[in-house]
Every structure is written in C-alpha cells, then in structure tokens.
Amino acid sequence: MPLIELKGIERVFHLGDSTVHALAGLDLAIEPGEYVAVMGPSGSGKSTLLNLLGLLDRPNAGTYHLEERDVTTLTPNEQARVRSERIGFVFQSFHLVPRLTAAENIALPMILSGLPASERKSRVEQALANFGLENRAGHRPDQLSGGQRQRVAIARATIMQPAMLLADEPTGNLDRHTGEEVMALLESLNQNGVTLIVVTHDQVLGARARRQLAMEDGHLKHDSSLPPSPFPLPGQ
Amino acid sequence: MKFVDTLHFARHAATGYPLRTALSILAMAIGVASVVVLTALGDGARRYVVDQFSSLGSNLVIVLPGRSGTGGFNPANAITSTPRDLTIGDAAAIQRGSAVRRTTPVTVGTSEISFGGRLREVMIAGTTAEYVLIRNFDIAQGRFLPDDDWNRGAPIAVIGAKVREELFGATPAVGQLVRLGDRRVRVIGVLKASGSGMGMNTDELVLVPVALAQAIFNTNTLFRILVEARNRESIPAAKAQALDIVKQRHNGEEDVTVITQDAILATFDRLLGALTLAVGGIAAISLAVAGILVMNVMLVAVAQRTGEIGLLKALGAPAHTIRNAFLCEAAMLSATGAIIGYFLGVLGAALIRYAYPVFPAYPPSWAVVAGLGTALATGLLFGVMPARRAASLDPVEALMKH
Ligand SMILES: Nc1ncnc2c1ncn2[C@@H]1O[C@H](COP(=O)(O)OP(=O)(O)OP(=O)(O)O)[C@@H](O)[C@H]1O
Numbered sequence: 001m002p003l004i005e006l007k008g009i010e011r012v013f014h015l016g017d018s019t020v021h022a023l024a025g026l027d028l029a030i031e032p033g034e035y036v037a038v039m040g041p042s043g044s045g046k047s048t049l050l051n052l053l054g055l056l057d058r059p060n061a062g063t064y065h066l067e068e069r070d071v072t073t074l075t076p077n078e079q080a081r082v083r084s085e086r087i088g089f090v091f092q093s094f095h096l097v098p099r100l101t102a103a104e105n106i107a108l109p110m111i112l113s114g115l116p117a118s119e120r121k122s123r124v125e126q127a128l129a130n131f132g133l134e135n136r137a138g139h140r141p142d143q144l145s146g147g148q149r150q151r152v153a154i155a156r157a158t159i160m161q162p163a164m165l166l167a168d169e170p171t172g173n174l175d176r177h178t179g180e181e182v183m184a185l186l187e188s189l190n191q192n193g194v195t196l197i198v199v200t201h202d203q204v205l206g207a208r209a210r211r212q213l214a215m216e217d218g219h220l221k222h223d224s225s226l227p228p229s230p231f232p233l234p235g236q
Numbered sequence: 237m238k239f240v241d242t243l244h245f246a247r248h249a250a251t252g253y254p255l256r257t258a259l260s261i262l263a264m265a266i267g268v269a270s271v272v273v274l275t276a277l278g279d280g281a282r283r284y285v286v287d288q289f290s291s292l293g294s295n296l297v298i299v300l301p302g303r304s305g306t307g308g309f310n311p312a313n314a315i316t317s318t319p320r321d322l323t324i325g326d327a328a329a330i331q332r333g334s335a336v337r338r339t340t341p342v343t344v345g346t347s348e349i350s351f352g353g354r355l356r357e358v359m360i361a362g363t364t365a366e367y368v369l370i371r372n373f374d375i376a377q378g379r380f381l382p383d384d385d386w387n388r389g390a391p392i393a394v395i396g397a398k399v400r401e402e403l404f405g406a407t408p409a410v411g412q413l414v415r416l417g418d419r420r421v422r423v424i425g426v427l428k429a430s431g432s433g434m435g436m437n438t439d440e441l442v443l444v445p446v447a448l449a450q451a452i453f454n455t456n457t458l459f460r461i462l463v464e465a466r467n468r469e470s471i472p473a474a475k476a477q478a479l480d481i482v483k484q485r486h487n488g489e490e491d492v493t494v495i496t497q498d499a500i501l502a503t504f505d506r507l508l509g510a511l512t513l514a515v516g517g518i519a520a521i522s523l524a525v526a527g528i529l530v531m532n533v534m535l536v537a538v539a540q541r542t543g544e545i546g547l548l549k550a551l552g553a554p555a556h557t558i559r560n561a562f563l564c565e566a567a568m569l570s571a572t573g574a575i576i577g578y579f580l581g582v583l584g585a586a587l588i589r590y591a592y593p594v595f596p597a598y599p600p601s602w603a604v605v606a607g608l609g610t611a612l613a614t615g616l617l618f619g620v621m622p623a624r625r626a627a628s629l630d631p632v633e634a635l636m637k638h
C-alpha cells in the first residue's frame with residue numbers, strides 16, 4: 001500500500017501567451033518510510049512536484065492519492081487539515097517567523113491546530129532536547145546560526161508527527177559541513193519511520209538516498225527503484 | 237486555532253512592527269479624543285446656557301406685549317390695528333391669579349447717570365420690590381427697592397456693582413444723590429457683583445421704582461411682566477391665568493405673549509444638543525480617516541508578511557484562521573487607539589474645565605459610547621479587506637516571497 005500515488009499528473013503554467021508544462025504525464029508511487037531524493041536541472045519541475053505532494057498546489061490533470069485517499073478533490077480546508085496532520089515542510093530559506101523565539105516557532109503548527117498549551121509545552125521541550133536546541137529556546141531566528149535555524153525548522157516540521165517530510169533544498173543555504181549535519185538529522189528521522197522526500201541539486205547528498213528520482217522538463221526521466229528503461233533516452 | 241492563541245499571535249504581530257502599530261494607534265486615538273473633546277465642548281455650551289437660564293430665577297413666566305405669530309388666526313387681532321400696551325395695572329391684576337406667587341412689572345430704557353462730574357450711559361430697569369425675590373439677586377450694600385405703592389415713583393435707585401465702582405470709586409455710594417436723566421435720586425443700595433448673566437448684565441444696571449422709570453422715559457407701558465408661579469407644577473396654570481387676566485383687561489383681545497422659561501430652555505437645549513451632535517459627527521469623520529489608515533497599515537502588513545502567510549498555510553492553517561489573525565490585529569490596533577483616545581479626550585475636557593471653570597465641559601456618555609463604538613467598527617470594517625486578502629493568498633507564491 002503506497003503512501004503516495006500519482007497518476008497522469010499535469011501541471012501547466014500560463015505566462016502571457018506561452019504555456020509551461022512544469023509537470024507532464026507524471027506517474028509515481030512512494031511507499032511509507034521511503035527516503036527519496038528528487039534531482040534534476042533548474043526548471044525541471046522539482047519544486048512544483050514537491051508543492052503538489054504537499055497540497056500547496058493542485059494539478060491541472062491526474063489524481064493524487066495520499067494514504068489511499070484522493071486528496072485532489074478535497075476542499076481547501078480539508079487540505080489544510082491534511083497538511084497540518086500528515087505533512088511537514090522544510091524550506092531552503094528556513095521560513096522561521098522572525099519575531100518569534102525558537103520555541104515559539106516550533107510550537108506554531110500546534111497553535112494553529114488548536115492543541116492545548118500544556119501539551120504544546122511538553123512537546124516543545126522534548127523537541128528542543130531531541131534537536132540539541134535546549135540553550136536556544138528563547139532565541140529569535142536572527143540570533144541563531146544557519147544550522148540552528150534549519151534545526152528549528154525541522155523540529156517545527158516534525159512536531160505534529162507527520163507521515164512525510166518534504167524538504168526543498170534544505171541544505172541550499174548552508175555550508176557543506178552544516179548541510180551534512182542537517183541531512184544526517186533528516187535521515188535519522190527517516191530511520192524512525194518518517195517518509196522523507198528531499199529535493200537537491202547536490203549529487204553527493206542525493207546519492208545518500210535509497211531512491212533517486214531524476215526530473216527533466218516536467219518528466220520523470222529516471223527512477224532508481226525501477227529497472228532501467230529498455231529504450232533509454234538520448235544522453236542517458 | 238484557539239481564540240486566546242489568535243489574540244496572542246495578533247498581539248505579537250502588532251508589537252513586532254512598532255512604528256506602523258504606533259502610527260495607526262495614534263490616528264485612532266486622535267479620532268476618538270476629538271470626538272470626546274468636541275462633544276464635551278458642545279455639551280458644555282448646552283449646560284452653560286441651561287445653567288444661566290436657571291439662574292434667571294425659578295418657575296418664571298414672562299408676559300410680553302404683542303401677539304406672537306404662533307397662535308394662529310385670531311379675529312380680534314384682525315380688527316384692532318395696534319396691540320394694547322402692558323401697564324402696571326395689568327401686572328397688579330396678574331398678582332390675583334391663584335397659581336401666581338408674585339409678579340413684578342419691568343420697564344427698561346437707557347439714560348445717563350452722573351455723580352461728582354463723572355457721567356456714563358446706563359441701562360435703567362424700572363421695577364418693584366418683588367424683582368429681587370424673583371431674580372434671586374443679592375444686595376452688597378444698603379437695601380433693595382422698598383415694598384411700596386407701585387404707582388409711587390420715589391426718587392431712589394439701586395445700582396449695579398460696576399456702576400458703583402465707576403461713579404464712586406472707593407467712597408461709599410449708599411445715601412449719595414446722583415443725577416439720573418433729569419432727576420435727582422438717592423442711592424439706597426448696591427447689587428452684588430454677578431459677573432455675567434444672560435440678557436442683562438446686572439453689574440451695569442440701575443434699578444428704580446417702575447413709576448419713576450416710566451416718568452423718566454415719559455411712557456406708561458411696560459417692557460414685560462415677570463410672574464413667578466407657586467411651584468414647578470403650577471407653571472402652566474400661572475401661564476394660563478396671566479393670559480386670561482390680561483385678556484379680560486384688554487377687552488377680550490389676546491394681545492400679549494406669555495412664555496415660560498421652560499420653553500426657552502427647551503429650545504436652547506434642543507438647539508445646542510443638535511449642535512453637539514453635529515460637532516460629534518464631524519469629529520467622527522476623523523475616525524473614518526483613522527479606519528482607512530488602519531486598513532492601509534494592515535495592507536502593508538499583509539504585503540510585508542506574505543512569506544509568513546505562505547508558511548502558516550504550509551503548516552496547515554486554514555483560510556479562516558489567517559483571516560481571523562489579521563482581523564484580530566486590526567481590531568487590536570483600533571481598540572488600543574480608542575482606549576488611549578478616550579483617556580486623552582477625558583484629559584482634554586478636564587484641561588478645558590480647569591482653564592475655564594465656569595464652562596462645564598463634560599463629554600456626554602452617548603458620545604463616548606458612540607465614539608468608541610465607531611472606532612471599533614471602522615477598525616474591524618477596514619480590517620476585513622486586508623484580512624481577506626491575506627487569507628486568499630496562494631501559498632506557493634506567498635512562500636516564494638521572503
Ligand atoms: N508560478 C509559476 N508561474 C509560471 N511558471 C512557473 C511557476 N512556477 C514554476 N514555473 C515554471 O515551471 C517550471 C518548473 O519550475 P520549478 O520551480 O518546479 O523548477 P525546479 O526544478 O524547482 O527548479 P530549481 O532547481 O531552479 O528550483 C519552470 O519552467 C518554471 O519557470
């Protein structure tokens with residue numbers, strides 16, 4: 001039973017007179033607990049795919065089943081609920097709220113979903129401890145290093161115990177060493193059962209995943225979990 | 237999202253941008269403060285006038301010569317060309333009315349008064365001993381006009397405080413002979429200084445027996461007759477009786493006008509009440525302006541925090557949660573501004589009362605309620621648009637702006 005099942009996904013953008021097929025004829029299945037790296041040149045549709053998986057965007061055609069439920073037909077409020085309960089996002093630019101402390105940023109998803117304050121407090125304390133941020137609880141984002149910021153963002157993404165983590169170039173704003181630490185952190189979360197989908201430009205980091213997806217012009221050019229295509233595309 | 241958390245989040249957001257928050261709070265505060273101060277001024281004027289009228293004397297009914305136009309067509313008026321004059325006899329006759337406690341005739345004119353080479357123009361009121369009782373005057377020195385036969389014009393006078401000062405300076409006035417027109421009269425009393433008074437300033441007045449005044453002005457008519465009713469309830473009866481008695485004496489012609497102080501008061505009350513309302517309305521326009529400012533500030537906030545809104549959506553906030561958070565922030569700005577403005581306004585009114593102690597500049601409670609209500613309503617109303625804009629942002633595009 002796949003966690004994610006995409007069939008015939010199309011995503012078309014209209015820019016003036018020209019149309020861009022950001023995703024075209026995409027079929028994809030991801031099992032629970034997988035670790036998937038999405039790679040490909042700039043503009044190949046990686047972010048578009050991730051936004052779609054995260055229910056931030058809707059396809060123009062095709063179906064998306066999440067945990068065997070067709071989520072493309074859900075109302076915006078129902079989709080918001082799915083995001084809140086099943087999906088965690090990690091962004092390249094961290095996206096922390098600048099006026100809130102590390103602890104408050106981590107608590108944000110629980111506040112939005114209406115969890116009681118006592119529950120929030122204990123979960124935030126646990127998360128701060130798990131991510132080595134005990135001494136940074138009261139610091140605002142501008143008082144944190146890049147690696148610490150991304151750790152806060154990952155703590156926030158996992159605080160609701162989602163089924164999957166979607167990370168769009170999570171190491172893009174970090175130096176090599178810090179980036180590897182962050183990847184190791186995400187991988188340890190994956191080992192504990194969270195499905196991890198990471199978009200990356202970095203071949204080395206991408207190679208660490210158990211499954212690699214290569215995108216090109218909105219198509220899935222290569223999927224390491226499938227046997228090599230009998231009709232390889234030119235240049236492969 | 238829980239309501240307390242929404243409040244908390246909105247407060248955090250507002251204090252996160254102190255300058256724009258302070259500006260919109262200030263605008264709202266100025267709006268509410270101006271409503272409070274301006275209505276305090278308007279209502280103060282109303283109270284001032286009402287107080288001044290009340291100090292004219294209580295339960296007062298005034299008889300004026302001539303028919304006022306409000307009585308409709310009267311065949312008697314159509315026949316007679318000129319109304320009869322009011323006379324001392326009329327005044328004495330009204331005294332017989334059962335609802336009448338006391339009455340006094342008044343005749344008024346100007347003349348010269350001189351003493352020891354000093355000379356000035358004064359207003360002379362010819363009246364009787366009852367006048368001082370009806371008008372609640374206080375005597376500073378000497379005594380008032382004696383209770384005498386109204387038709388006997390004894391050569392005596394009671395003078396106002398300012399007249400005394402100008403004519404006599406430091407020397408005692410009571411007992412002195414002064415020249416009034418072509419008469420020589422003896423000063424028997426001096427009125428206490430009153431400072432102000434509607435209609436006539438008693439400080440510059442000279443009071444003489446009514447018959448003497450009529451002789452000086454060479455007339456036998458009266459300016460008016462003041463009637464004091466027995467009590468507040470008998471004012472209408474006193475009014476009817478006065479009219480009735482004069483009508484009988486004037487061969488059945490209703491050629492006088494009887495007004496009550498209550499009626500004048502009510503007119504002024506209405507007039508100045510309307511003025512206060514108008515002034516308050518004008519001040520409320522500044523509240524609308526403040527509302528528009530709050531809207532712009534919130535639109536800027538939405539633009540500034542687009543990335544944050546995208547994040548909230550990614551974290552699973554439904555549209556209404558985001559809308560409520562921004563609406564709450566707008567309401568907070570307006571409410572804080574309104575409360576600060578209220579206290580500023582109350583302080584302003586207190587300063588006015590401090591600077592002009594005679595002026596009762598208290599903001600009327602309806603204006604305070606309306607001002608605060610309008611502030612909150614405009615803040616919310618103008619907050620709706622930015623909040624909806626925030627809620628309807630596309631999450632992917634919003635996340636790209638950081
Ligand atoms: N909102 C949009 N409007 C118009 N075109 C868009 C929009 N978003 C994406 N595109 C187009 O869709 C295509 C795929 O974009 P996408 O952001 O998914 O690429 P990407 O693989 O993430 O690239 P990068 O590695 O640079 O992040 C691009 O050609 C892009 O120009």
Ligand SMILES: [Mg+2]
Nearest residue numbers: 046047048168
């Ligand atoms: Mg991208």
